[in-house]
Amino acid sequence: MNGHLKRRPVLIPGQRPWLGFLLLAAVLVAVPFVAALGGQAWVRIANFSILYIFLALGLNIVVGYAGLLDLGYVAFYAVGAYTYALLASPHFGIHLPFWVILPLGAGLACIFGVLLGAPTLKLRGDYLAIVTLGFGEIVRIFMNNLNAPINVTNGAQGITLIDPIRIGDFSFAQTSTFLGVSFSGPQKYYFLLVALALLVIVVNMRLQDSRIGRAWQAIREDEVAAKACGINTRNIKLLAFAMGASFGGIAGGVFSAMQGFVSPESFSLMESITILAMVVLGGMGHIPGVILGAVLLTGLPEALRYGIEPLQRGLFGRMIIDPESLRMLIFGLALVLVMRFRPAGLWPSSQRRRELAESAD
Amino acid sequence: MSEKPLLLEAHEVAKHFGGVKALHDVSLTIRRGEIYGLIGPNGAGKTTFFNCLTGLYKNEGGYFIFDGVKLEADAPHKAAAVGIARTFQNIRLFGNMTAIENVMVGRHLRTHAGVFGAISRNPATRAEEGAIVRRAEELLHYVGIHERAHDYAKHLSYGDQRRLEIARALATEPKLLALDEPAAGMNGTETEALRVLVEGICRDGVTVLLIEHDVKLVMGLCERVAVLDYGEKICEDVPAVVQKDSRVIEAYLGGSVA
Amino acid sequence: MVRHQRLVAESLTMDTLLQQLINGLTLGAVYALVALGYTMVYGIIGLINFAHGEVVMIGTMVAFTVIVFFAGSGMPPLLILGVGLLVSVVVCMVLGWALERVAYRPLRHAPRLTPLITAIGMSIVLQNVAMLIWGRNYITFPPMINKQIYEVGGASFTNVQVAIVSLAALVMLGLIYLVHRTRIGMAMRATAQNPHVASLMGVDINRVIAMAFIIGSALGAVAGCMVGSYYEIAHYQMGFMLGLKAFTAAVLGGIGNLAGAMAGGLLLGLIEALGAGYIGDLTGNFLGSHYQDIFAFIVLIIVLMFRPSGLFGERTGDRA
Numbered sequence: 001m002n003g004h005l006k007r008r009p010v011l012i013p014g015q016r017p018w019l020g021f022l023l024l025a026a027v028l029v030a031v032p033f034v035a036a037l038g039g040q041a042w043v044r045i046a047n048f049s050i051l052y053i054f055l056a057l058g059l060n061i062v063v064g065y066a067g068l069l070d071l072g073y074v075a076f077y078a079v080g081a082y083t084y085a086l087l088a089s090p091h092f093g094i095h096l097p098f099w100v101i102l103p104l105g106a107g108l109a110c111i112f113g114v115l116l117g118a119p120t121l122k123l124r125g126d127y128l129a130i131v132t133l134g135f136g137e138i139v140r141i142f143m144n145n146l147n148a149p150i151n152v153t154n155g156a157q158g159i160t161l162i163d164p165i166r167i168g169d170f171s172f173a174q175t176s177t178f179l180g181v182s183f184s185g186p187q188k189y190y191f192l193l194v195a196l197a198l199l200v201i202v203v204n205m206r207l208q209d210s211r212i213g214r215a216w217q218a219i220r221e222d223e224v225a226a227k228a229c230g231i232n233t234r235n236i237k238l239l240a241f242a243m244g245a246s247f248g249g250i251a252g253g254v255f256s257a258m259q260g261f262v263s264p265e266s267f268s269l270m271e272s273i274t275i276l277a278m279v280v281l282g283g284m285g286h287i288p289g290v291i292l293g294a295v296l297l298t299g300l301p302e303a304l305r306y307g308i309e310p311l312q313r314g315l316f317g318r319m320i321i322d323p324e325s326l327r328m329l330i331f332g333l334a335l336v337l338v339m340r341f342r343p344a345g346l347w348p349s350s351q352r353r354r355e356l357a358e359s360a361d
Numbered sequence: 362m363s364e365k366p367l368l369l370e371a372h373e374v375a376k377h378f379g380g381v382k383a384l385h386d387v388s389l390t391i392r393r394g395e396i397y398g399l400i401g402p403n404g405a406g407k408t409t410f411f412n413c414l415t416g417l418y419k420n421e422g423g424y425f426i427f428d429g430v431k432l433e434a435d436a437p438h439k440a441a442a443v444g445i446a447r448t449f450q451n452i453r454l455f456g457n458m459t460a461i462e463n464v465m466v467g468r469h470l471r472t473h474a475g476v477f478g479a480i481s482r483n484p485a486t487r488a489e490e491g492a493i494v495r496r497a498e499e500l501l502h503y504v505g506i507h508e509r510a511h512d513y514a515k516h517l518s519y520g521d522q523r524r525l526e527i528a529r530a531l532a533t534e535p536k537l538l539a540l541d542e543p544a545a546g547m548n549g550t551e552t553e554a555l556r557v558l559v560e561g562i563c564r565d566g567v568t569v570l571l572i573e574h575d576v577k578l579v580m581g582l583c584e585r586v587a588v589l590d591y592g593e594k595i596c597e598d599v600p601a602v603v604q605k606d607s608r609v610i611e612a613y614l615g616g617s618v619a
Numbered sequence: 620m621v622r623h624q625r626l627v628a629e630s631l632t633m634d635t636l637l638q639q640l641i642n643g644l645t646l647g648a649v650y651a652l653v654a655l656g657y658t659m660v661y662g663i664i665g666l667i668n669f670a671h672g673e674v675v676m677i678g679t680m681v682a683f684t685v686i687v688f689f690a691g692s693g694m695p696p697l698l699i700l701g702v703g704l705l706v707s708v709v710v711c712m713v714l715g716w717a718l719e720r721v722a723y724r725p726l727r728h729a730p731r732l733t734p735l736i737t738a739i740g741m742s743i744v745l746q747n748v749a750m751l752i753w754g755r756n757y758i759t760f761p762p763m764i765n766k767q768i769y770e771v772g773g774a775s776f777t778n779v780q781v782a783i784v785s786l787a788a789l790v791m792l793g794l795i796y797l798v799h800r801t802r803i804g805m806a807m808r809a810t811a812q813n814p815h816v817a818s819l820m821g822v823d824i825n826r827v828i829a830m831a832f833i834i835g836s837a838l839g840a841v842a843g844c845m846v847g848s849y850y851e852i853a854h855y856q857m858g859f860m861l862g863l864k865a866f867t868a869a870v871l872g873g874i875g876n877l878a879g880a881m882a883g884g885l886l887l888g889l890i891e892a893l894g895a896g897y898i899g900d901l902t903g904n905f906l907g908s909h910y911q912d913i914f915a916f917i918v919l920i921i922v923l924m925f926r927p928s929g930l931f932g933e934r935t936g937d938r939a
Contacts, residue, residue, distance in 0.1 A: 069732055071739075119924040126667050126735060127923055130866060134916030137863070145909050203480050210479030210486075211472055211493070218455050218466045225453040228415060230441030230470030230533050239476065269859070273739060280736055321751065329747045335740025339733050340725055 032190040043186040047258065049298040050193040051251060056278040056294040057200045057287065058247025063276065064285030065213065066240030067220040068121070069129040072136030073275055076245040078143065078267035079112055080105035080252025082153065085262045088163040091154060098165045102253040109249025110242045117241040122234045136272055143264040158263025165192070165257045172257070189258050196254065200247060204287050216240060270328070277331060281338050283345030292347050301327050365392035368428060368537060368568050369414075375422030376406075376413055383409040385592040386423065391537070396559065396569040398583035398600075400576060402612055405589040407572045408450055411541055414570075415447045416440040428536060441470055446535035448526040450542045450572075456515035460506060460525050463514050464497035467532025500528040504558060520551045527558070531567070538562060539570040544578050556582055576613075580604060588612065637774035639896040640889065645780045645849065647888020648787035652842035653865030654872070654880040655794065656835030662811045662875030663831050664727070669738035670718060672862015673745035674711050674836050678843025679853045680753050682707040683760055696763040700848070708840040715836025719829055742859070749855040760851040783845045790841055791881055794834070798877060803830055811875065860912065864891075867919040873929025882931060890914055 035042035055077065062070045083105035087096045112135075120131045147155030164173035164185070172192065173185045207213045215236045218226040227233050256262050274297060282293020304327050312321070321329075338345065373386040384406045391397045399407050413420040419435040426432070433439050446467075455463050472493055478486035501507040504524040509517055514525060523543055530538055540559070544552045552575065559582060563569050573579045579586060580600040587597040590612040596603055603609055653675055660668045685703040692699075722741050726734045767778045798804035803826075809817040810827045818824050846861065847853050864887060872883025895911035922929065 063732075067732070069735060116920075119920065123923060123927050126665075126731065127870070127927070129735060130667060130863075130870070131916075131920060131923060133863060134867070134919055137860075138913050138916050141910060141913055206480050206482060207476070211469060211474045211490070212476060212479050214458075214462060214466050215469055217458060217462075218469075221455040221457060222453050224417065224437075225449070225455065226466070227437035228417075228441060228447055228449075228453075229467050229529065230438050231466070232438045243476065273743070276736075276739075325747045325750050325755075328743055332740045332743030332745075332747065336722055336737050336744065339729075339737045339740065340722075343726075343729060343733050 032187040040186050047190050049295050050197050052298050053197050053291050053294040054200050055251045055275050056290050057204050058244050059275055060279050060290045061240050062244035063279050065216045066237050070132045071129050072132035074267045074272040075136040075139040076109040076248030077252040078139050079109045080249030081256045081262045084253040084256035085159040085162050090161050091159050105253040106246040106249040110246040113242040113245030117238045121237045160261045162256050162260045283348040286349035289345050289347035365394050368393040370426040373423035374420050376420045382592050387594050389587050395584040396563050398579035398586040399572045400579050401589035406592040441533050444536035446530035446533045447539040452522050454514040459511050461497050461510040464500050464528050464532050465493050467529040468493045470533050504528045537568045541572050544575045635896050639892040641776045643889035643892030645783050647885035648784050649842045649845050650865050650868045650888050651881045651884025652838045654868040654884045656839045657866050658869040658880040659831040659835045666734050670741040672858035673742045675839040675843040676858030678707045678711045678840030679847040681710045682844045690761045700763050704844045708837045711836040711840035712833045715832040719832040757852045757854050760847050864915040867915045871922050873931045879931040
């Protein structure tokens with residue numbers, strides 16, 4: 001059925017997609033074991049790449065599908081992370097199970113999203129950018145300072161000893177053996193994260209080809225005409241915004257559990273911009289593009305750390321530019337250059353390329 | 362002429378931009394099942410009236426009663442929901458979507474699948490999606506552009522874009538279809554085809570409000586005609602009477618001389 | 620980042636009120652100057668120039684470098700300050716011009732998100748370039764002016780504050796003259812009204828847009844120098860929060876409206892200072908004065924909710 005709805009090729013185009021998927025699955029399973037050869041640190045890097053894929057695809061619904069610029073995405077991530085941290089750590093002595101806290105964190109983030117989006121989404125798009133930016137700062141200020149007179153967030157020190165995700169006696173933090181294969185903590189989280197990432201990919205794909213997805217596209221194309229077609233544009237945009245926020249909340253909870261530690265430092269504006277850059281540089285609204293963006297930008301700092309640092313020492317005998325600021329410089333320049341020369345991103349959808357070709361006329 | 366029941370009643374609708382009065386207490390009534398024409402020289406306030414009716418502008422004075430219910434100003438999607446669909450003078454399609462997708466967007470209002478339906482693709486959602494596609498195909502057939510269903514809207518010819526806009530409007534299941542200068546820029550053949558289409562739409566039970574520059578088309582098509590000049594209604598009657606009205610003649614001649 | 624820690628409130632008295640009004644006025648004068656840069660650019664091309672805060676930061680840093688360079692030379696301190704201000708204004712004007720020419724002009728007809736993302740990118744680039752030049756630590760301004768403290772009714776203010784407020788007033792009067800009495804000012808107003816018609820009337824749009832960036836950056840440089848001499852410290856990230864608040868001030872006054880930006884800046888400065896002074900009392904000491912930074916955003920959200928066109932902005936009907 002639905003022969004008319006063109007199926008957008010996802011991940012692996014070709015005659016026999018199952019072959020591609022099989023290959024992909026094999027690679028996905030192999031990654032944590034190959035990475036472990038270089039040490040568990042590499043497994044953690046792989047885990048963060050996937051966590052960022054999850055975050056970026058959540059933001060993709062907001063930025064890519066609904067065309068809204070959210071500059072405070074990390075605030076929702078923070079809400080999820082602190083919800084988890086406060087309800088599963090010795091800080092308050094509360095230890096709720098993850099299946100209670102993760103949905104709770106997502107729900108809270110969603111509520112914040114609605115509170116923030118409802119007044120601003122009827123206005124011009126760039127106001128949303130600035131309001132979300134401001135919200136991100138508010139959340140950060142509260143995280144940093146809400147340690148007195150009642151110690152809620154423990155201020156800049158953050159919260160430690162957060163419970164790992166645990167199902168009965170099965171904890172994600174310890175090494176355990178299945179069928180003779182030993183799985184380390186990070187490796188177990190890896191598979192959990194892959195499952196979550198697949199979930200968000202399916203959500204993205206299905207939304208795109210749905211009544212809601214068409215409404216988002218219509219709004220991006222011509223908001224007045226979309227309204228005249230009976231689309232309640234504010235609600236539909238709010239839906240995208242709230243969904244993005246919920247995904248941010250889930251990611252935050254998983255982050256908390258995986259790290260065992262959260263502090264305001266992890267939720268800076270730069271983090272928001274990094275996630276936005278993943279979406280924009282990869283290819284707004286295009287799932288493979290966004291995944292590419294997330295992998296590239298999580299890999300970049302590692303590459304810089306292991307590549308540029310020795311290179312600089314080798315060439316100049318000392319560090320000329322510290323890798324952190326070099327990373328930021330490359331980020332900034334990449335944003336500017338990509339907007340200039342590949343405004344649809346590195347791997348855009350054919351749809352988006354057309355839209356841009358149109359507006360350049 | 363038999364008296365048909367009322368569909369739309371505009372009551373002393375007023376709108377101004379800054380100090381300029383674009384609409385001055387315009388009242389008119391449209392009956393169910395008729396083709397009603399709204400004409401007037403350039404800048405007479407026709408499109409402004411349209412935009413107030415469809416909720417794009419907020420009228421400062423007066424109100425609309427549609428199908429027995431008072432319309433809420435300033436809410437285009439609500440106007441569409443109660444059954445007023447429109448086209449735009451300067452065609453506004455979703456250019457990077459295909460013709461059929463444009464019409465499918467028009468079905469948004471009368472369908473229900475939400476986020477959970479979209480994600481789970483449950484049988485109800487799949488059935489609804491199928492129905493949306495079928496209805497969109499039917500409508501493209503109805504306006505005669507089904508062969509272009511999978512072309513991008515921006516690649517359609519001008520006349521086909523007008524038709525697509527009408528199909529998209531019809532997809533919202535309107536009681537009143539408001540067409541803003543549909544014949545603008547069309548040649549004689551295209552205009553004639555449009556006339557046949559509009560007559561067909563009316564015959565199929567949709568009331569039509571037609572804003573037009575092409576006086577000949579309006580006079581041939583409409584049962585009743587209102588004339589706006591400088592934001593005021595100067596005449597409302599059957600075409601034969603309107604054509605002979607001295608104020609109308611003056612408005613048009615005066616307009617064209619100045 | 621420069622936090623306005625010196626606005627710590629001690630107690631709820633009229634002294635505090637007067638004191639916070641004075642502090643708020645000083646802060647507001649700075650916000651107003653920065654807000655003008657946002658509002659001019661927004662009024663003409665509808666872009667939130669996120670990098671404007673960084674231009675202000677560069678202004679502070681350049682002034683710092685010049686002042687340190689001449690500090691031991693035996694030149695009179697006021698002259699050194701003047702030279703610092705002048706160099707910083709010139710550098711920022713060139714920077715503003717370059718920003719528009721290199722980053723934004725090629726995107727003039729791109730979708731709205733595109734230049735906005737470019738602006739964020741430029742802001743990151745400028746911050747990190749500044750960090751490479753001036754380091755990642757706070758830098759301290761050498762004291763150039765003998766600070767004198769005046770006491771009025773229990774509140775105190777310094778000659779630096781007086782200088783800041785009067786210089787800001789002078790610069791704003793100059794801007795009003797420029798916009799209303801000169802050819803380029805007229806061209807700017809015409810372009811803000813309707814760029815297409817203005818270009819038909821022979822206005823060189825590119826020149827007008829470049830001018831908006833150049834003038835805005837010059838005002839930003841002046842503000843940057845003020846911030847530097849008021850707080851006596853600077854940091855490569857100081858532009859971000861300052862810029863965000865100044866933008867809030869511009870929205871508060873009605874974005875695109877020059878008088879609105881000035882009024883919005885002053886108002887925001889006062890709200891912040893009073894808010895910081897009284898927040899402890901208002902919340903039963905639950906929240907302290909380090910929450911000063913949240914006022915700007917709360918104000919922003921409230922304004923957008925109830926009066927999106929700003930306090931002084933005209934309500935424009937949206938054009939269909």
